[in-house]
Amino acid sequence: MTTERGFDAGDFALVAYGGAGPLHAVEVAREIGIRKVIIPGAPGVFSAFGMLFSDLRYDYVRTFRRGSRRRRSRRSKRSTRAGE
Numbered sequence: 001m002t003t004e005r006g007f008d009a010g011d012f013a014l015v016a017y018g019g020a021g022p023l024h025a026v027e028v029a030r031e032i033g034i035r036k037v038i039i040p041g042a043p044g045v046f047s048a049f050g051m052l053f054s055d056l057r058y059d060y061v062r063t064f065r066r067g068s069r070r071r072r073s074r075r076s077k078r079s080t081r082a083g084e
Contacts, residue, residue, distance in 0.1 A: 013038050018047040 003009065013036040016025030022039045029037050040046040 009033050010035055012036075015040070017043040017050075019044050021047070 010033040012034060014025055014029045014032075014034045015038045016022040017040060022043050025037045025039065029035070
């Protein structure tokens with residue numbers, strides 16, 4: 001998105017936050033061409049702070065599993081054999 005607008009990513013700093021963000025930040029920055037990485041003192045708290053002050057939103061998701069009849073019959077045969 002930055003390059004599409006004519007900006008060079010190397011002119012910006014990457015802020016790494018969250019539980020594992022700082023672990024991967026340097027590698028990501030190298031790949032993109034960013035020369036400066038900023039890691040807050042408590043990156044997990046920084047992430048949680050952002051969550052606490054963002055707008056509330058609900059996402060509703062339902063899992064729908066559907067397999068082939070052949071797959072179901074194999075699975076039921078295996079479970080029957082295991083129970084013997």
